Amino acid sequence: MDRVIGERIPRIDGPLKVTGEATYTTDISLPGMLFARILRSPHPHAKIIRVDVARAAKIPGVKAIITGKDAWGVRHGFVETPRYPADQYVLANDRVRYVGEEVAAVAAVDDDTALEALDRIDVEYEELPAVFDLFEAMSEGPEIHPVQLPDLAEPYKNIAGRCANSFGDVESAFKHAHLVRKDRFETQLRTHGYLEPQATVAHYDTTGSLHVWTSGMGVFRKRMHLSTALGIPDSRVHVHKAWVGGAFGGKIDLFSHEFCTSLLSMKTGRPVRFVAEREEIFSYFRHGQPMVVDLETAMDKKGTLLGQKVRCYNNCGAYRGSGAVCVFLCWGFIVLPYRIPALDYIGYSVYTNNPVRAPQRGHGAPQIRYAVESQLDMLAEELGIDPVEIRLRNARQKGEILPNSDPIGNAGLMECIQKAAERTDFCEKYEKNRSRQTDDSVLKQGIGMGVSSYFTGTLIYPNNSAAIVKLNDDGTAHLLTGALDTGQGAETILTQIVGQELGLKVEDIRVVAADTETTPVDIGSWISGLTYVTGNAVKKAAEEARGLLLLSAAKELEANPADLEIRDRRIFVKGTDKSISSAQAIARHIRENQGDPIIGRGSFRGLKDAAIGPSLKNAKGAWSDSYAFDVQVAEVEVDTRTGKITVKRALTAHDCGFPINPLLIEGQIDGQVSMAKGHATSEEVIMKNGMTLNPSFLDYPMPIATEMVENEYLHITTEEYETHKEFVTKEVGEGLVSGVLAAIANAVANATGIHLTKLPLNLERDLDKTDEGTGS
Amino acid sequence: MRNKPITLNVNGEEHTLMVDHRDTLLHVLRDKLHLTGAKEACGTGECGACTVLIDGKALLSCLILAVEVQDKKITTIEGLAAGGRLTPLQKAFVEYGAVQCGFCSPGMILTATALLMENPSPSRKEIQKALEGNLCRCTGYNKIIEAIESVRDKRNG
Numbered sequence: 017m018d019r020v021i022g023e024r025i026p027r028i029d030g031p032l033k034v035t036g037e038a039t040y041t042t043d044i045s046l047p048g049m050l051f052a053r054i055l056r057s058p059h060p061h062a063k064i065i066r067v068d069v070a071r072a073a074k075i076p077g078v079k080a081i082i083t084g085k086d087a088w089g090v091r092h093g094f095v096e097t098p099r100y101p102a103d104q105y106v107l108a109n110d111r112v113r114y115v116g117e118e119v120a121a122v123a124a125v126d127d128d129t130a131l132e133a134l135d136r137i138d139v140e141y142e143e144l145p146a147v148f149d150l151f152e153a154m155s156e157g158p159e160i161h162p163v164q165l166p167d168l169a170e171p172y173k174n175i176a177g178r179c180a181n182s183f184g185d186v187e188s189a190f191k192h193a194h195l196v197r198k199d200r201f202e203t204q205l206r207t208h209g210y211l212e213p214q215a216t217v218a219h220y221d222t223t224g225s226l227h228v229w230t231s232g233m234g235v236f237r238k239r240m241h242l243s244t245a246l247g248i249p250d251s252r253v254h255v256h257k258a259w260v261g262g263a264f265g266g267k268i269d270l271f272s273h274e275f276c277t278s279l280l281s282m283k284t285g286r287p288v289r290f291v292a293e294r295e296e297i298f299s300y301f302r303h304g305q306p307m308v309v310d311l312e313t314a315m316d317k318k319g320t321l322l323g324q325k326v327r328c329y330n331n332c333g334a335y336r337g338s339g340a341v342c343v344f345l346c347w348g349f350i351v352l353p354y355r356i357p358a359l360d361y362i363g364y365s366v367y368t369n370n371p372v373r374a375p376q377r378g379h380g381a382p383q384i385r386y387a388v389e390s391q392l393d394m395l396a397e398e399l400g401i402d403p404v405e406i407r408l409r410n411a412r413q414k415g416e417i418l419p420n421s422d423p424i425g426n427a428g429l430m431e432c433i434q435k436a437a438e439r440t441d442f443c444e445k446y447e448k449n450r451s452r453q454t455d456d457s458v459l460k461q462g463i464g465m466g467v468s469s470y471f472t473g474t475l476i477y478p479n480n481s482a483a484i485v486k487l488n489d490d491g492t493a494h495l496l497t498g499a500l501d502t503g504q505g506a507e508t509i510l511t512q513i514v515g516q517e518l519g520l521k522v523e524d525i526r527v528v529a530a531d532t533e534t535t536p537v538d539i540g541s542w543i544s545g546l547t548y549v550t551g552n553a554v555k556k557a558a559e560e561a562r563g564l565l566l567l568s569a570a571k572e573l574e575a576n577p578a579d580l581e582i583r584d585r586r587i588f589v590k591g592t593d594k595s596i597s598s599a600q601a602i603a604r605h606i607r608e609n610q611g612d613p614i615i616g617r618g619s620f621r622g623l624k625d626a627a628i629g630p631s632l633k634n635a636k637g638a639w640s641d642s643y644a645f646d647v648q649v650a651e652v653e654v655d656t657r658t659g660k661i662t663v664k665r666a667l668t669a670h671d672c673g674f675p676i677n678p679l680l681i682e683g684q685i686d687g688q689v690s691m692a693k694g695h696a697t698s699e700e701v702i703m704k705n706g707m708t709l710n711p712s713f714l715d716y717p718m719p720i721a722t723e724m725v726e727n728e729y730l731h732i733t734t735e736e737y738e739t740h741k742e743f744v745t746k747e748v749g750e751g752l753v754s755g756v757l758a759a760i761a762n763a764v765a766n767a768t769g770i771h772l773t774k775l776p777l778n779l780e781r782d783l784d785k786t787d788e789g790t791g792s
Numbered sequence: 793m794r795n796k797p798i799t800l801n802v803n804g805e806e807h808t809l810m811v812d813h814r815d816t817l818l819h820v821l822r823d824k825l826h827l828t829g830a831k832e833a834c835g836t837g838e839c840g841a842c843t844v845l846i847d848g849k850a851l852l853s854c855l856i857l858a859v860e861v862q863d864k865k866i867t868t869i870e871g872l873a874a875g876g877r878l879t880p881l882q883k884a885f886v887e888y889g890a891v892q893c894g895f896c897s898p899g900m901i902l903t904a905t906a907l908l909m910e911n912p913s914p915s916r917k918e919i920q921k922a923l924e925g926n927l928c929r930c931t932g933y934n935k936i937i938e939a940i941e942s943v944r945d946k947r948n949g
Binding site for chain 1: 822823826827828829830831832833834835836838839841868869870872873878882885886887888889891892893894895896897898901917919920921922923924925926927928929930931932933934935936937
């Protein structure tokens with residue numbers, strides 16, 4: 017049997033997507049469907065004195081209007097723990113805290129009528145002082161939420177989250193250091209840029225079941241949130257599959273429109289659809305997490321890291337969103353790739369009167385890796401050693417243990433650095449570019465390296481995945497999985513795993529996915545653990561089916577099951593022509609087992625010794641079963657007349673365990689390189705007083721086809737896929753966005769001699785400023 | 793009366809239907825003819841997801857009023873694969889990994905179809921230029937461009 021695993025197999029949903037057959041939430045239209053619109057706050061901070069819907073309700077065609085009164089006290093949050101209770105309202109109650117906060121929602125017979133109704137809802141506000149800058153919010157700003165962290169040691173206000181962790185003798189590290197640098201790095205507010213707008217269709221039927229289609233990143237988490245917010249049991253919320261037109265972290269937990277669309281359907285008994293306008297998404301929906309990083313590093317004269325002091329400040333907006341998680345993750349992404357003997361880390365997430373922020377591909381990694389990798393190059397320059405050497409000196413090696421006691425296993429970081437450097441002639445180009453920084457040339461060339469590392473799933477609801485593999489009478493199979501394919505190719509790689517185990521071609525397997533009623537639970541497409549967690553669940557289910565199939569065949573063939581193999585829907589005694597069809601073996605199993613067709617089931621949960629995920633308060637506790645390591649090299653050209661930065665090519669050397677589908681992995685890399693290029697050079701959501709000033713694709717320049725970056729890939733394989741054994745894959749879909757971001761910044765520095773400490777990199781803005789650090 | 797009857801020729805079929813004079817072609821295709829392959833990602837002509845062919849030219853259906861295109865031949869993504877057989881471009885998009893979330897794919901494929909009809913052997917730069925108005929956030933464009941080049945090379949080889 018040819019291998020199905022490890023092959024460049026085109027995605028199985030390709031034909032549906034190139035013909036327009038694939039149905040996305042925005043494409044769903046049900047008979048009698050109503051159209052929903054949401055009324056939003058025009059103020060960044062105000063008391064709601066009165067909401068009067070009487071005039072709106074009189075408009076013919078308006079079928080239902082809901083306000084905060086319909087959901088008084090209903091709150092939700094990305095995190096919902098005793099330390100970080102849910103703080104966000106599904107509809108504003110007596111106060112609004114950002115421009116765009118949801119105040120009321122309308123369902124009407126058509127969109128025009130719904131819009132007209134919004135105009136006729138009268139809301140009386142009493143404006144309150146607002147604060148937008150995070151440092152102002154920490155010191156003198158108005159209090160945005162009455163409850164603050166009870167154990168906050170510092171006299172700061174508006175702290176939504178705090179993560180502190182330290183180890184080693186930091187004071188001694190800095191005292192005995194040969195070199196100390198302290199720099200501040202700032203990353204901007206960036207948006208996900210998913211093409212499919214946020215959208216939800218809900219239908220509450222006469223049996224009391226709520227059917228929901230929503231553009232999300234995992235159906236089981238959506239079900240949990242909807243059932244909690246609406247006060248109906250899980251079993252009455254049926255989240256259906258719809259293809260997802262991109263998400264990148266921006267569609268994970270509950271959104272107000274999902275609640276409102278559902279409640280409007282419950283009020284009217286009719287299907288309701290909400291589709292966000294692009295301007296709404298840019299202005300009011302959740303973007304990524306902007307971050308200020310104060311990074312102080314102590315180093316010996318050979319370039320060995322002795323210790324670091326890190327303060328991260330995250331402006332999380334008016335509700336906690338994922339802010340408290342992001343400042344934990346920044347800790348994680350600083351301790352992962354390099355050995356740091358002593359660390360003093362505190363991360364703060366700070367409330368301001370800005371829209372709420374969400375995870376965004378890499379979630380903390382781009383922010384912290386940009387800072388660390390930039391400063392590492394600055395330190396290397398001061399010490400007169402090259403970027404490769406300083407990275408090799410500090411890179412974690414196979415078998416090391418992280419500060420939280422997680423082992424990093426067969427980490428391929430050293431190999432990634434060495435191979436990436438060799439392949440790109442890094443040192444030679446780096447020196448040559450440096451020597452040309454000050455010559456007369458107008459176009460400068462730069463090469464830069466960035467290192468990153470990422471976790472492979474952790475424990476957060478729903479924690480686990482399960483799967484069912486059903487064999488059909490003809491020997492083909494169906495896979496039932498809760499996995500939602502957001503474009504990364506989840507259905508394809510899971511199908512490959514079934515094919516590998518059952519000796520089937522990909523086209524002989526059909527997938528039923530992402531349906532809370534018919535498919536088993538799934539961890540979701542957002543915690544970087546799908547291939548590992550769901551993949552192992554699917555593997556076990558397929559193995560169980562295989563075992564039963566071989567047992568039945570063994571009787572027919574009068575052989576030992578261990579001596580059998582499956583090829584193309586036939587079961588052979590290894591090394592002979594003796595065989596029967598899978599169909600015969602299945603029929604025999606049904607006959608001999610009281611009608612039991614062969615159904616395999618499997619389940620998987622990572623971190624088997626941990627009850628919960630790591631502490632967001634102090635970063636203690638197990639975090640993940642495996643970690644990916646990556647090295648990226650970017651080459652840029654800088655036009656010194658205009659400051660224009662062109663990213664010409666990038667190389668990615670990555671350890672993802674073993675590549676199940678190199679074609680799809682390359683696609684993930686391409687997407688991340690492009691996204692990082694945008695983050696590095698052009699993208700920023702510009703806000704003033706809580707208002708978004710550039711709410712369109714024209715004014716928020718994401719990379720276009722003419723700006724494609726040429727990519728090269730080095731797959732460093734450190735694990736194997738074996739029968740009857742859990743496999744270890746490592747993350748590949750989001751961490752890579754951070755290494756290349758750092759690599760681009762370092763390449764620009766290599767071209768110009770200027771280390772820009774603020775993103776997006778803007779040479780025009782910062783041309784007069786050189787290195788802002790306080791290197792000693 | 794804002795509503796008026798019009799006849800549209802879409803994918804070789806004539807449709808007579810009532811439209812509001814303000815209705816965009818995209819709205820009529822999606823909500824009245826249920827041809828949802830053309831996507832709305834911005835509604836303001838900035839992303840290319842709603843691209844359709846009008847008399848063989850790739851145009852943005854969100855910027856065109858339905859009443860304007862009565863005497864034209866409109867082709868949507870649903871009209872490309874005759875009898876369920878994918879065109880070489882559609883096949884190449886699948887084989888080369890040019891599709892991820894797929895939301896931009898119909899617009900991309902129609903833009904590339906129009907390009908290859910007009911210029912059977914475009915250079916890489918010409919391909920990139922032609923796709924300039926079609927945003928893709930998933931693929932970085934690499935495999936989309938490879939897929940189009942593969943069709944170009946097969947035709948010319």
